[in-house]
Amino acid sequence: MSFRSAIEKRWYAKKPGVLSALAPLEFLYEGVSRIRRARLESKQTPLSVPVVVVGNITVGGTGKTPLIIALIKHLQKNGFHPGVVSRGYGRNSQYENSVHCVGSLSTPAEAGDEPILIFHQTSCPVAVADDRLDAAQRLIENFSCDVILSDDGLQHYRLPRDMEIAVIDGRRTFGNEHLLPVGPLREPVERLNEVDCIIVNGDVSKLTVGSLVKKSVQVAVKPVGLCDVKSSTRLPIDAISDAQDPIAISGIGNPDKFFSTLKGLSVKFETQVFDDHHNYVLDDITQFVGRDVIMTSKDAVKIQQLIKENPNNDKLTNTGLWYLDIQLDIPDAFLDAFVNSVRKLFQQKKTAIKK
Incomplete structure (x- = not known):
């Protein structure tokens, strides 16, 4: 078993075991995260179109990208021209300080794997940058996108957002419910009380918090x-x-x-x-x-x-x-409600600009 596998085993066990010794680092991580959030939110710049963030509060995959692709296709089907912003995790460091608009010749080194996958499966404009706000502005100005989806970025608080969708792995949920490095959480479970919707990828029965269950949608x-x-x-x-x-x-x-x-x-x-x-x-x-x-x-x-x-x-x-x-097998009722919410947000933005 690799070191990483051993860590993840403790993260997704009921108790952190030996990782409990890292509790001071967990406390420090939480404090720094709160300060960082406040600092970044103070630097937000409002955008002229709705912004939907699809992210998670845990480390590792939960199924965000298939959901993003499904949401894009449903928006396109209903007359929207969406754009996607992403950090482009895994791309070469030489590209990190620039905005890269994904094209048919883009490489994983330039854009990362997920942005290229989204582009090829949806033909949707995709912009990659460390600063998702810069990427979003580029999509609005150069591609006339009327709604922005952020692939991941729930914790990228410099990016303003009008809707937040959190994705959870229905099998692993929140692991031992501790923050990094003791557990897999980027933010406390209570953060989910702030999001607009929770997508549970898999079995929803393990999501036992009543207030979270009410805003959850099960997909497969x-x-x-x-x-x-x-x-x-x-x-x-x-x-x-x-x-x-x-x-x-x-x-x-x-x-x-x-x-x-x-x-x-x-x-x-x-x-x-x-x-x-x-x-x-x-x-x-x-x-x-x-x-x-x-x-x-x-x-x-x-x-x-x-x-x-x-x-x-x-x-x-x-x-x-x-x-x-x-x-992703997603209930039609959720997809229709999502598009209706985006449409209302778009009209609100449009009205605010006229004023």
């Missing part, structure tokens, strides 16, 4: 296909049963979520876990030559770049590379 991951990373050819989901000696790889924040989804398809496979936002190199993949490698769509973004940079590598050619295409 639904595998819808298997896509060839090399050619983008899409196969029906039952084609996964024909995979040759499959190995599932994951470089996401919550790999167990991905592996559980695969197990639900009755697939027998080995696993290889990489760090979240792992920068794949050739040896990471060519070691599986002759086998079928199944990954998430987020991992596929970086593997596709690897293929572009090594077009004649025989080992890559002889390795099956597939990503599991998923959708």
